Amino acid sequence: MGSLQLKSVRKSFGNVDVIKGIDLDVKDGEFVIFVGPSGCGKSTLLRIIAGLEDATSGSITIDGTEVVTVPPAKRGIAMVFQSYALYPHLTVKDNMGLGLKQAGAPKDEIEKRVAKASAMLSLEKYLARRPAELSGGQRQRVAIGRAIVREPKLFLFDEPLSNLDAALRVNTRLEIARLHRDLKATMIYVTHDQVEAMTLADKIVVLDAGVIQQVGSPMELYNKPANLFVAGFIGSPGMNFIEASRLGITDAKTFGVRPEHIALSRDGGDWQAKAVHVEHLGADTIVYLESDKVGAFTVRLFGEHHYAPGDAVYATPSSGQTHRFDANGQAIR
Amino acid sequence: MSKARASLTRTSLVHLALISYAIISVFPVFLTLINSMKDRNAIFRNPMQLPSPKTFDLVGYYTVLGQGDFATYFQNSFIVTVASIALVLLFGAMAAFALSEYRFRGNTLMGLYLAIGIMIPIRLGTVAILQGMVATGLVNTLTALVLVYTAQGIPLAVFILSEFMRTVSDDLKNAGRIDGLSEYAIFFRLVLPLVRPAMATVAVFTMIPIWNDLWFPLILAPSEATKTVTLGSQIFIGQFVTNWNAVLAALSLAIFPVLVLYLVFSRQLIRGITSGAVK
Numbered sequence: 036m037g038s039l040q041l042k043s044v045r046k047s048f049g050n051v052d053v054i055k056g057i058d059l060d061v062k063d064g065e066f067v068i069f070v071g072p073s074g075c076g077k078s079t080l081l082r083i084i085a086g087l088e089d090a091t092s093g094s095i096t097i098d099g100t101e102v103v104t105v106p107p108a109k110r111g112i113a114m115v116f117q118s119y120a121l122y123p124h125l126t127v128k129d130n131m132g133l134g135l136k137q138a139g140a141p142k143d144e145i146e147k148r149v150a151k152a153s154a155m156l157s158l159e160k161y162l163a164r165r166p167a168e169l170s171g172g173q174r175q176r177v178a179i180g181r182a183i184v185r186e187p188k189l190f191l192f193d194e195p196l197s198n199l200d201a202a203l204r205v206n207t208r209l210e211i212a213r214l215h216r217d218l219k220a221t222m223i224y225v226t227h228d229q230v231e232a233m234t235l236a237d238k239i240v241v242l243d244a245g246v247i248q249q250v251g252s253p254m255e256l257y258n259k260p261a262n263l264f265v266a267g268f269i270g271s272p273g274m275n276f277i278e279a280s281r282l283g284i285t286d287a288k289t290f291g292v293r294p295e296h297i298a299l300s301r302d303g304g305d306w307q308a309k310a311v312h313v314e315h316l317g318a319d320t321i322v323y324l325e326s327d328k329v330g331a332f333t334v335r336l337f338g339e340h341h342y343a344p345g346d347a348v349y350a351t352p353s354s355g356q357t358h359r360f361d362a363n364g365q366a367i368r
Numbered sequence: 369m370s371k372a373r374a375s376l377t378r379t380s381l382v383h384l385a386l387i388s389y390a391i392i393s394v395f396p397v398f399l400t401l402i403n404s405m406k407d408r409n410a411i412f413r414n415p416m417q418l419p420s421p422k423t424f425d426l427v428g429y430y431t432v433l434g435q436g437d438f439a440t441y442f443q444n445s446f447i448v449t450v451a452s453i454a455l456v457l458l459f460g461a462m463a464a465f466a467l468s469e470y471r472f473r474g475n476t477l478m479g480l481y482l483a484i485g486i487m488i489p490i491r492l493g494t495v496a497i498l499q500g501m502v503a504t505g506l507v508n509t510l511t512a513l514v515l516v517y518t519a520q521g522i523p524l525a526v527f528i529l530s531e532f533m534r535t536v537s538d539d540l541k542n543a544g545r546i547d548g549l550s551e552y553a554i555f556f557r558l559v560l561p562l563v564r565p566a567m568a569t570v571a572v573f574t575m576i577p578i579w580n581d582l583w584f585p586l587i588l589a590p591s592e593a594t595k596t597v598t599l600g601s602q603i604f605i606g607q608f609v610t611n612w613n614a615v616l617a618a619l620s621l622a623i624f625p626v627l628v629l630y631l632v633f634s635r636q637l638i639r640g641i642t643s644g645a646v647k
Binding site for chain 1: 537539540542543544545546547548549557558561562
């Protein structure tokens with residue numbers, strides 16, 4: 036009841052191409068996350084799916100129906116915005132019910148669906164309040180409730196957690212994950228935060244400069260990045276890239292290894308290096324190193340380790356967890 | 369202002385400037401008011417003096433109110449002002465919404481064209497306007513005045529309101545679109561309430577020149593039935609003798625309706641319901 040197909044969708048503003056031909060298949064019930072740096076076109080793509088922007092060319096089908104010429108309200112979608120976008124003059128209840136009211140649903144039906152959605156989000160106590168009388172987290176729950184009430188084929192989330200503080204963000208993230216399990220609805224979610232992407236998604240779509248860089252499950256992207264961009268974007272701290280020639284590798288341009296896939300030792304190893312800076316995070320220790328052989332790189336160790344700047348150490352990348360990229364930045368497998 | 373940054377001398381200098389400006393602005397009004405309540409001799413002998421029991425005289429007010437036409441004049445002024453404000457706000461806001469919300473060819477050009485109206489005084493076109501009104505048979509009607517004042521007020525209204533409408537969150541309008549609100553519903557039910565303070569500002573700026581105007585009533589609607597207050601007061605100003613008591617009384621009375629309108633709009637200025645809409 037909620038599949039989506041995009042076929043060579045393009046969008047230009049004047050001479051600037053923002054979306055350069057996107058093909059994507061979203062299956063019913065999937066949680067798909069668009070992730071990418073600012074300006075990569077992810078929000079624009081979501082707005083095109085919603086019908087708030089017109090695609091310059093290409094086709095969009097929801098549940099097998101071409102929707103390019105269908106207005107947003109008739110596409111069977113619901114959207115949650117970063118800024119909540121609640122109607123300031125309506126109560127929580129009316130905010131949630133407005134879409135159905137506009138569609139001409141009977142009163143008791145609206146009543147029933149609002150009651151169900153507010154129970155799911157524990158908003159019953161606030162139904163008579165106006166948005167101004169709610170906290171940020173409650174407002175975002177109302178915005179999500181407004182989407183649920185419409186029982187859409189497709190949920191669209193546009194960076195819904197960006198305006199929340201860190202603790203609320205984790206709670207709301209869990210809530211969205213729970214909703215996805217309960218509703219079994221198709222959700223498309225835009226974020227620039229890779230933690231949200233990794234934790235929520237069934238399928239991540241990495242976008243850069245208006246082009247899909249890779250589509251895959253979180254672990255696929257982590258373990259088998261298709262190119263340099265994805266390798267550098269997914270994972271924190273980012274992957275270390277080393278010129279392959281420095282390591283004597285001839286069949287690749289760039290050698291990559293994640294900071295957590297390098298072992299450190301004071302006694303011996305592949306690369307001799309010196310610690311430049313150390314960050315102690317409790318659960319992790321992040322060591323920034325400088326080596327004559329491979330240049331600057333980062334190592335992430337689990338737990339507490341007592342390295343200090345200036346320490347001489349040896350680093351060894353663990354075999355089987357390294358990546359090689361050709362001159363075009365594509366991964367060599 | 370936070371305590372840490374407010375030095376006493378600075379604050380007092382600012383207040384000194386504000387107070388002196390306030391005195392300068394209010395003084396002519398004050399002078400009009402006190403002199404309207406004095407007898408004719410006292411007005412000329414001691415114009416600055418407050419009315420004393422000896423000089424107190426409401427003869428000006430008796431003259432003005434006794435002359436039955438003044439009720440009509442007030443009514444005319446009021447109708448013209450209120451109708452013009454309503455039309456300026458409606459059409460100005462709609463044009464501003466279109467200019468700020470929709471991307472279409474010639475958008476900027478249209479905005480500039482409308483802004484030119486702020487720079488060119490409408491009075492330059494008086495002759496053409498009069499010819500037009502004669503041709504359409506609107507001379508000596510209040511409609512003529514309402515039309516002219518609407519045209520006069522729209523450029524500034526569009527200019528101010530389109531700036532404000534740009535600040536209304538796109539997400540809110542898009543949420544409305546997804547919920548199936550028509551563009552008119554988005555305009556009237558989501559955007560207008562949020563720019564209400566700006567509308568009040570525009571209303572105040574539009575209202576005062578209309579209420580005080582003498583030029584267009586004199587040219588387009590000088591008949592007895594369509595005279596406005598400012599034009600009506602002129603009957604007391606003669607070439608050789610001026611009935612100052614009556615003129616001052618008429619002007620004092622003319623302040624009150626506009627003061628009431630101002631109070632109505634300025635209440636809107638402070639009342640904001642935007643908080644909680646976004647962020």
